[in-house]
Amino acid sequence: MDEVEVVQQAVHQLYHSVDPEEKAQAEQWLRTTATIDASWETAWTLLQPNRSFETRFFGTIILEHKITRMWSTLDENSKRSLAQQLIQLTAEIYSSQKALFLRCSYTLSILILKSQKQAVPENLENFEIAIYEQFQQTLDSTSGLSAVLHLFKTLGEEYTGRFMSTARRRLVDVEMHRAKPKIMELCWSVINENSDENAQLVAMECASSWTFSFPNWDNSLPFAQKAFEFLSVSNLCSAAVDLILEVLQLDEAFRMPSVMRDVGYLVVNTQDIFANAMQPECVFRALTHLAAIIGQKYISIFAEDVNLLQAYTQHILAITSMPGQVPRDETISHETHFFWNNFADYIVDLEPERFRTLRDQFGAYFLQVLEAAVVKGSYPPSTEPQLSKDELQVFRQYRSDMGEVTTCVFMLLKNDCLMHLHHLLQAAVSEQSLERAESVLYFFSSAAEMLEGSIQGPNSFINTIATFMPGYTELDKTCLNALSSCADWLNQNASRIPDVIEIVRARLGIMDLILLASNTLKNIARASDEHLGDYLSQVLELTLPFLNEDVPALAKRHFAETICYSVRCVVAETVTVTIPRVYEPSLVLIDRCLESGTTEARTVLIEQICLIKCIIKALDPENLGELPHPTLSMMQSSLHRLMKCVVIYTDQEVASEVCACFSSAIRSLDHRFDVLLPDVVPFLLKGYESTQFSYYVDTLTNVMLLFHDQREQQNNFQEAFHQCFSLAARCIDNYEASDPESISSFFHLVFKVTRACSAIVLYDQTTVSRLLEYLMLGISLNEGPHNNILSEILPENLPHMVTTVIRTIAGGVTKSIFPYYVDILAEINKMYVDIFGQAMIQALAAEDIPISEQDAHFTVQQLSRAVHMPAYAVCRVSIVVNRQRFLRVMDSFRRQCLAGSGGAIEIN
DSSP: OOHHHHHHHHHHHHHHOSOHHHHHHHHHHIIIIIHHHOOHHHHHHHTSTTSOHHHHHHHHHHHHHHHHHHGGGSOHHHHHHHHHHHHHHHHHTTTTOHHHHHHHHHHHHHHHHHTTSSOGGGTOTTHHHHHHHHHHHHSOHHHHHHHHHHHHHHHHHHHHHSOOOHHHHHHHHHHHHHHHHHHHHHHHHHHHHOOOHHHHHHHHHHHHHHHHHSOOHHHHHHHHHHHGGGTTOTTTHHHHHHHHHHHHTSGGGGGOHHHHHHHHHHHHTTHHHHTOTTSOHHHHHHHHHHHHHHHHHHHHHHTTSHHHHHHHHHHHHHHHTOSSOTTTTOSSGGGGHHHHHHHHHHHHTSOHHHHHHHHHHHHHHHHHHHHHHHHHTSOOOTTSOOOOHHHHHHHHHHHHHHHHHHHHHHHHHTHHHHHHHHHHHHHHHHTTOHHHHHHHHHHHHHHHTTOOTTOOHHHHHHHHHTTOOSOOHHHHHHHHHHHHHTHHHHHHOGGGHHHHHHHHHHHHTSGGGHHHHHHHHHHHHHHOSSGGGGGHHHHHHHHGGGGGSSOOHHHHHHHHHHHHHHTTTSOHHHHHHHHHHHHHHHHHHHHHHHHHOOHHHHHHHHHHHHHHHHHHHHOOOSOOTTSOOHHHHHHHHHHHHHHHHHHHOOSHHHHHHHHHHHHHHHHHHGGGGGGGHHHHHHHHHHHHHHHOOHHHHHHHHHHHHHTTTOHHHHHHTHHHHHHHHHHHHHHHHTGGGSOHHHHHHHHHHHHHHHHHOTTOOOOOHHHHHHHHHHHHHHHHHHOOOOGGGGGGOOGGGHHHHHHHHHHHHHTTOOTTTHHHHHHHHHHHHHHOHHHHHHHHHHHHTSTTSOSOHHHHHHHHHHHHTOTTSOGGGGGGOOOOOOHHHHHHHHHHHHHHHHHHHTOOOOOO
């Protein structure tokens, strides 16, 4: 069976086999072996008309990869012949198979860009003329224009998005700039003189593509002005809007205020199109996009013309307020939030007199926007079907975006905004519309996040919310969220806290609301500086019972944190009495779980450990004086219980949570934790020895760093240092049995601790080199991002690290792990920029790197952004390189190495 038949059979298996495993094998073979091994003749034979559509389609993929990888292997006659045949083939299939035509256009675009590497006349001279003439000969006049414009549009898009080396792009730029006037002239003639809407559509899309790739204000402005004439044509409206926006986003537009004001009036005139109800939705959507984006970008220019600003704002308001609810009736008005956000921000930033003028002139407009948002953002009434999953996603996005508008309106109108929202809330209550009331409260909660203590508007909302009886779930949830958003305001208006607590209490009995209600209490307590202590008895009465009840674990954590935040500023004696009542129920449950040892008990155990961790983080009393910190008392009570947890339950999750408790306590207690060290350090060492879990090492590092600044503690725990290092050494010697993540953790430990405690030497240079080698092996085997340890690498180890990384990349590292190695090089460059260039030159010069010396120097030049300098001087350049540039350049290097060694190239 010849090569063509083998490929054809694999394609048939891919598209028609009923066996998923066979399909996967065929796809794998086609995307690796076939694209690399197939000959030029095979690729071209697969494209012939007597083949199936699937075979021809895959033939274009093979041909694309041959052009990308093997173009330089063809002689000049073969290149010219292939280009001519591909142009003819692309023209021939336009009328019959559009999908195949688009794929051939893509492949032909790659050929055009590739052919510019050498002198252009030897490959494809005046490519736009050759393509135009061939398409006109093969197709009729109208079809030929459409086809050639499709191709040129694809070429512009591919030029913009395709990665090319700086040298290649410089050559391509010359030829593309030469061709642009002819291509844009062709687009202009089709838009103006051709009556075929399909041809006009493609011409505008092509003009947009080349405007983006090669911006030129003078040449492109007439296209935008002409495109306004097509806004009422339903088939052309979207393409016309895209072309207008592409041109008007050029920088020169900001320097042409008179032109942009004329554009503003043209946009306002599109309101006549909105008046035509017979227009399809796509036209209204495109025109809304045009008005919102233009208004957002050029509001400062429009503001110089009072009449234009008034007319434009009225036009946007009419779109925002169009009849119907989101998303069932309409989803078009949503996009106007871009304009309203920017308009409000613009007014707020003005000088005082101008600010007051525009606020008074347009304040009513913004309030009408809020009214429209409340109506459109209401849930359907109970008499209608509930929103589907897709509808709910659109609905929530609308509310989120209009919530941002509400925040901006509040920053502009302050209390007037809140009072208007409360007026809408009262109207909804009068109409007995729970859905409308819920919508008002949702948008109030968006404004409440920015409340200042002096604003009195929230009082009215709290009074009204207090009259609501629980029962409508969405309204109850929104009420709780709104009160949570008022947390900072309540800190300045503490007299309302008892009322808020009672509102929350009324909803704590509903299981569906307990998580949200407990979170609301926690947020209010966390925001309170000192006043919540005055209501501590009320808080304890509300929260303590839940710590012993069967409620969700997360709710218990919220209640515990609420209490911890509440005692922040109370007297010390109150703290010492209250806090044990919070954590003692957890200790009792932990004892029961340890005694049981069952899987169900393990789940409860983890919940209680997480609860203790949350208490540690939230507990920060300010008036302790000489009394011991309550966290220390809690850790002393729970220490041996936590140690016993990892003995009975030996899995990683339990170990992780226990270690997290210790780490949180270290951060909270600082040197008050010292009294626990004699028990904690041996526990962590033993824990790692028996399980190899890296969490123990990470926590041990935190412990060591805790007392590095106290000489007495260094002496007391020097033995612990040496035990840590002995563990690291054993981990290296028995690497295959160790968790590679632990290598990274020990790397942190050894360098951080010994750098902080310079008097204690725990390592030598040989050991450091071994750590580096095993660390790189750990990355290779586990495909994990361990490059964060680079912050502790010493400069003398850098050449070894750079060489290891380069060799690994050149050896064919997988695409999934490749970015991690790039991050390593980028971090080295960032921290040791002065010696990075020389280290790269030495690494790339190694004999086992399968690229030429010239390509090696070019790679370093690209990384150093010093292509104008001679290669020998590159190593002296000291520049921190952007990570994205590293990715592009090193990916090109990786591909060069794979091509040089004959390896397989992945398909993107």
